Amino acid sequence: MTFYYDYHRTTIGELLLAGDGQSLSLLGFPEGKMARRHDSHWIRDSQPFVDVTRQLDGYFAGELQVFDVQLELAGTPFQQAVWSALKMIAYGETCTYGELAARIGRPRASRAVGAANGVNPVPIIIPCHRVIGSNGSLTGFGGGIRTKQALLSMESRTSDLFNTVA
Numbered sequence: 001m002t003f004y005y006d007y008h009r010t011t012i013g014e015l016l017l018a019g020d021g022q023s024l025s026l027l028g029f030p031e032g033k034m035a036r037r038h039d040s041h042w043i044r045d046s047q048p049f050v051d052v053t054r055q056l057d058g059y060f061a062g063e064l065q066v067f068d069v070q071l072e073l074a075g076t077p078f079q080q081a082v083w084s085a086l087k088m089i090a091y092g093e094t095c096t097y098g099e100l101a102a103r104i105g106r107p108r109a110s111r112a113v114g115a116a117n118g119v120n121p122v123p124i125i126i127p128c129h130r131v132i133g134s135n136g137s138l139t140g141f142g143g144g145i146r147t148k149q150a151l152l153s154m155e156s157r158t159s160d161l162f163n164t165v166a
Contacts, residue, residue: 005038006046008053011060011154012147015124021048023072027122034123034142052125059124062154065091067125074121078106082116089130092155096134110134118142124151 003025005018016028016036028036038044046053051069058064073083081104088103089095095103097110097117106112120128123142129151133139141148 003042004045004048005042006049008056012150017049017052023070024052024122025072027125029143032142032144069125079116082113083120083126086126086128089127094130094132096132098134100131
């Protein structure tokens with residue numbers, strides 16, 4: 001299978017976008033444990049990512065709250081359930097790992113939810129940054145804690161603007 005990639009400059013750095021030409025499979029951060037670079041056999045082409053980059057630009061401009069991107073994600077059924085639940089966390093909101101575990105019907109699986117959250121292949125698009133520790137702390141994040149704080153702060157500010165305009 002042919003795999004395509006491109007890099008997209010954002011306010012949090014240059015993000016790696018990768019996929020099969022039809023679907024997005026990977027969004028990598030420039031730093032943190034989810035820092036990613038392209039593989040040597042991938043083909044650089046921005047065309048498959050035009051819609052993704054447009055939506056990312058809207059998100060970082062505070063104009064887009066929900067992504068509509070075709071995804072192709074490899075993961076276990078449990079990981080897929082966690083990633084689906086992550087998409088339900090509203091823009092500007094947060095929830096804990098325990099709350100997320102309860103949402104998928106596995107209230108005692110908060111650590112496993114944290115592990116699935118940590119391997120989310122398309123952060124931001126699937127908003128794993130919205131999950132926090134039970135004490136309100138900004139626990140680990142693939143793009144680094146500074147990036148998580150920046151994303152949550154941006155969403156909080158723009159969410160407040162949307163609520164006052166509506």
